[in-house]
Amino acid sequence: MIPRKNISSGSPWEDVVGYSRAVRIGNVIEVAGTTAMDGDVLIGEGDVYAQTTFILQKIERALAEAGSSLSDVVRTRMFITDISRWEEAGKAHGEFFKTIKPASTMVEVSALIDERLLIEIEATAVLPNV
Template sequence: MKRQNISSGAVWEDIVGYSRAVRIGHVVEVAGTTATDGDQVIGIGNAYEQTRYVLQKIERALHEAGATLQDVVRTRIFVTDISQWEEVGRAHGEFFRNIKPAATMVEVSALIQPELLVEIEATAIITQDPA
């Protein structure tokens, strides 16, 4: 099967050796995604805004891979403060309320920058070509 690497253009992709997303066959894996635009953190101090921004980035990567949010079967949400789960969950629900992928949310001690509150991974399985 052909492999398609999707880049977000982040400088860290070449340094660390990763892609924003990878598609092989009908499966798309989206790497851990944070609320960064270049080296700027979006939504500092606001878990809801960071989650929305992250999910928008994930949606763009999925589209580039030929998938949609409808194809997402799993999300993994890493938060630095589990007490903010409701704000993170509210934003996740705005994107996935009717799709309902399997989802996990766990608290971690830190993300790569102290201002980051949320990191999300996603797995999509394309069941049909988008129209």
């Protein structure tokens, strides 16, 4: 059996909804949809670039806890509430992934769980030689 490691953010919603911030099975790490909430505090209200930057920092921390890094990311998925602001999100994403260049998707969604959230991001990482 391949060992499984669940990475928790400590959010009370993890037990209520039944999810983990990230899950590592073998050499694959999946990071759940991540928003700009820091506990009960929204980071970067009204600012797509700031929210995206904070989210990618959170994803980076989750990957580190799973024994990985941004350099292992092979795919990101960005869910943005206003596609006309794609360049703000893209700029932040590019700052983190400029040389890594994972496969990436950005789609507009009608809403996220809190109307102040402008973007949510998922990531998949694959560890080499594991």
